[in-house]
Amino acid sequence: MFRPGMTWLDISGKPIAIHGGSVIQEGDTFFWYGENKERTTGKDDIWHWGVKCYSSKDLYHWEDRGVIIAPEPEDRSSPLHPARMMDRPHIVFNAKTRKYVCWIKVMGETAQTRSVLTADSLLGPYELVRRDQLPLGMSAGDFDLVVDSITGRGTMVFERVHSDMICADLTDDYTDFTGHHSAHFPRPGVPSVREAPAHFHRQGKHYLLTSGTTHYFPNPSEAAVAENIHGPWTELGDLHPTDVTRTSFNSQISSVFKHPGKRDLYIAIADRWLTLEGAEFESGELSARVWSIFEKAFAVPKQELSDEDKQLAHTLFAAVDTSKSGHVWLPLRFDGDRPRIEWRSEWSLEEFE
Incomplete structure (x- = not known):
């Protein structure tokens, strides 16, 4: 379980x-x-x-x-x-x-x-x-590696820091870049620029799950789909639409794993970076407030934070201890092409065909 x-x-x-x-x-x-x-x-x-x-x-x-x-x-x-x-x-x-x-x-x-x-x-x-x-002369943030199951071609999908997402083909031995690449999902900067890309294939299509850019603090994940890894990509919006806290259930996805023995089971493997005693993100109040602080801090023009918000931000930054971070594994479900993740306090593989 x-x-x-x-x-x-x-x-x-x-x-x-x-x-x-x-x-x-x-x-x-x-x-x-x-x-x-x-x-x-x-x-x-x-x-x-x-x-x-x-x-x-x-x-x-x-x-x-x-x-x-x-x-x-x-x-x-x-x-x-x-x-x-x-x-x-x-x-x-x-x-x-x-x-x-x-x-x-x-x-x-x-x-x-x-x-x-x-x-x-x-x-x-x-x-x-x-x-x-x-990579290709770019400062490159979070990434995923993709191997085409038919051609064997390798591609790295990475965040060009605080700018956009790059899909870059790898050499035959996967240790360098060919130079061929494409750019996607341009954003004006933090916190809306996409990071933590997690790629998977399903029914001949490419999917990419990404998070916003807010350090260790959780934020709304998004999904996109494409026929070709170099696009064009269609953005599908919030991956956790039932999460009123807008924190992806206090988690950040690192990868997606297709279970080989199940017909259509894809598991989102995520980190719960923040595990603060007495701070229950699932309750919604604290997590929604943290996300609002980031939106204000990086808004253009920048919005002034209240003294109370400044104190909360300082406390949270000082409290990050990733040796205590947890794991959140949840199954994806699909409405047509659109993947969604819903909260399950417990679940098992046996529920799936």
């Missing part, structure tokens, strides 16, 4: 410690990997402790397989140094090279870069083959 937002323990009884994650299936085993936030308490400069992985046969019970891409605490220049803001790793398998290819995003003071690692096995060891790259 899935219980979104509740603390999810692995089979040893410890909280699952990965975020910005994705699920890959190999044979009869599922692998869930992501950035390791075990040591990211907000009290020091540790942003991550490498990339961690869990395995499962049923998606409910997960075994800790350890850190598959280790941090490099002795080398402050490394993209894997714990103080460098590495997150949202994505791993794909290249059928031609027989390599697993992992791209990571690293946020810097002036730009957001990419580094690439490869391995012969999903669980590693991984070798750094390209580092601190500006």
Whole structure:
């Protein structure tokens, strides 16, 4: 049974410690990997402790397989140094090279870069083959990797920071860019610019789920659909239309996983970054207020915040401890081409054909 937002323990009884994650299936085993936030308490400069992985046969019970891409605490220049803001790793398998290819995003003071690692096995060891790259010369934020199941073509979908969304084709080995790309969803800036793209295929069409740009604070997710990954994309609006708090049920989607044994089950894998004691986002009052603060702070012209709102914002920023962040897995349902997510306090795979 899935219980979104509740603390999810692995089979040893410890909280699952990965975020910005994705699920890959190999044979009869599922692998869930992501950035390791075990040591990211907000009290020091540790942003991550490498990339961690869990395995499962049923998606409910997960075994800790350890850190598959280790941090490099002795080398402050490394993209894997714990103080460098590495997150949202994505791993794909290249059928031609027989390599697993992992791209990571690293946020810097002036730009957001990419580094690439490869391995012969999903669980590693991984070798750094390209580092601190500006994709096509762009500062590149959150991203997803897409592999065409028919042609094998690889594409990266990424946020050109505070601007728009870029779809950029990868070279045959998935470790670089061909140069061919397209731009979509232009926005005037934060908080409306789209980030955290999560791509999936369904019935021959491409879908893209994205969030707004409000740091760790939840905001309304949106969906879009296209016949071709380079567009044109049709925007479908709010992905969580029944959520009156406008916070995507206090979560941010990192990826979408199609269950191989179910006819039409797509699972949105999301992070609940904020887990504040006594602050129930589902009640609506606090979460709606936080979103209104962001809308005011980034409005053009900028709107002045009240002293009370300023104090709340300061308290929330000081309270972020991602070592305690949770997970929200919810099924997508479809009205024609339009995906929707509704709140379920608990649900199971057995409900689906």
